[in-house]
Amino acid sequence: MPNPQAPSSERPTVWKTLKNDFRTTEFKKSLAYDFNEAKEYYLDKEQLARLERMGAFKRWIYSTTWLLKALFLKLTSARRILLLVSMLLIITDNDQSAKSLLGGLLLLFILLLELKDKLLARHELFEGHLVQEALMPERTPALPGWEAWLFTRSANEVGGDLVDFIELENNRYGLVLGDVVGKGLRAALFMARLQAIVRAMLPDFESLGDLGTKLNRIFYRDVRGNFATLIYLEINPDSRRIRFLNAGHLPPVIFNSVEAREAPKGGPALGLIPDAGYEEQSIELREEESLLIYSDGLTETRNERGTFLGEERVLKFLPRVAADSAAAIGERLVAEVIRFMGMAKAHDDLSLIVLKPKQGAAGSRQ
Structure with a gap:
């Protein structure tokens, strides 16, 4: 249930954030909620209906495959190329060289860009939320x-x-x-x-x-x-x-x-x-x-x-x-x-x- 919050003025530390993450008792429920929300957003009605008719293992295989495909196709062209390069670097690194590290850094860079887009959109929506509250x-x-x-x-x-x-x-x-x-x-x-x-x-x-x-x-x-x-x-x-x-x-x-x-x-x-x-x-x-x-x-x-x-x-x-x-x-x-x-x-x-x-x-x- 989304609940927009104003940005906090306190700058969190990595250690404090991780400590709070591990202390939470809702981790499993939160993960299940996020996974179900991702399915509803990325998959169409026909795919969701097909998943309902599958067994647990087959459903997990198909839902994971379809989600990864949807993720890949929804990236911008530049980010798709970066994702492809990063995966090739990681998969082909047979001698534990720096290729895996470079591939991992590329993945983090893509995540950074996607998170930036999300936070910008959320900020704009938060402003809209404030306007709606003012009209209420x-x-x-x-x-x-x-x-x-x-x-x-x-x-x-x-x-x-x-x-x-x-x-x-x-x-x-x-x-x-x-x-x-x-x-x-x-x-x-x-x-x-x-x-x-x-x-x-x-x-x-x-x-x-x-x-x-x-x-x-x-x-x-x-x-x-x-x-x-x-x-x-x-x-x-x-x-x-x-x-x-x-x-x-x-x-x-x-x-x-x-x-x-x-x-x-x-x-x-x-x-x-x-x-x-x-x-x-x-x-x-x-x-x-x-x-x-x-x-x-x-x-x-x-x-x-x-x-x-x-x-x-x-x-x-x-x-x-x-x-x-x-x-x-x-x-x-x-x-x-x-x-x-x-x-x-x-x-x-x-x-x-x-x-x-x-x-x-x-x-x-x-």
């Missing part, structure tokens, strides 16, 4: 009459999920959760574009259906060939009624300590159909009920065996935490996701919004 609202925004908890975690250094909180005129508050197709930097750029469009248009639309129609036309025009799902909630502190627009997103989940149920589905995703129509929907929360909005990164979380967390597990989990505060519900749900994943890699961005009427607020007495 507070995790528990001030929402009169309501408890609100917002969360997003990208599968990579930057992600394509949108979570936003917007104060509007006339005592109205807006919450947005969107999911742009894809992952990584490309999805992050589209997400920033979508956030800007939504924020610019919200003050001009009273009808959420009209808002969805206009958003779709702009997204289809400006981001041709891509699409995004989006759910926009509008809340009034004096009422438990939530107006919302659902453009192809997973339905909100209403839950209490007894059951969890989904709201009706909405319209198509943004950017798919140029003239798509949308309708405003609404939810009236009853006593002790809460609302969950989530991205598909929740239900599509996979563990080390490739099993999905799934909608059924989520719906069974929510009643167990329904009595908690909105923040506690969200944090316990994220903890359950982490527990289920184990050492598996996060394959998709995860975003959540939990809403709960405050006890004693004006809206809760209706």
Whole structure:
């Protein structure tokens, strides 16, 4: 699970670094994680499917061969030549001469260049991560009459999920959760574009259906060939009624300590159909009920065996935490996701919004 960190100002020593490496108890798990991640990156779906049908020894031979081939082909032409020369020097050194040493130094030089490229790319992505963090609202925004908890975690250094909180005129508050197709930097750029469009248009639309129609036309025009799902909630502190627009997103989940149920589905995703129509929907929360909005990164979380967390597990989990505060519900749900994943890699961005009427607020007495 990537977690970008700012560069440390302390310069580590080789001895201290190695000592910490040997002390770690996660070496075997970390190595297995890195190997599985390398397979997922370098091998295509057909190769991965073939590996699943092989025995352990044959699978190791084929995966190693395919990984080495992919590594060789993905190097630049100059580095491929250096790698070939270094291997020839090492293989043909029958008299223990300096050829093996030279070959080893060439391998280290190639590693140095590849690591440099990786660190430069990581630094750029870290800067992008900081920008996304700056655009992210507070995790528990001030929402009169309501408890609100917002969360997003990208599968990579930057992600394509949108979570936003917007104060509007006339005592109205807006919450947005969107999911742009894809992952990584490309999805992050589209997400920033979508956030800007939504924020610019919200003050001009009273009808959420009209808002969805206009958003779709702009997204289809400006981001041709891509699409995004989006759910926009509008809340009034004096009422438990939530107006919302659902453009192809997973339905909100209403839950209490007894059951969890989904709201009706909405319209198509943004950017798919140029003239798509949308309708405003609404939810009236009853006593002790809460609302969950989530991205598909929740239900599509996979563990080390490739099993999905799934909608059924989520719906069974929510009643167990329904009595908690909105923040506690969200944090316990994220903890359950982490527990289920184990050492598996996060394959998709995860975003959540939990809403709960405050006890004693004006809206809760209706």
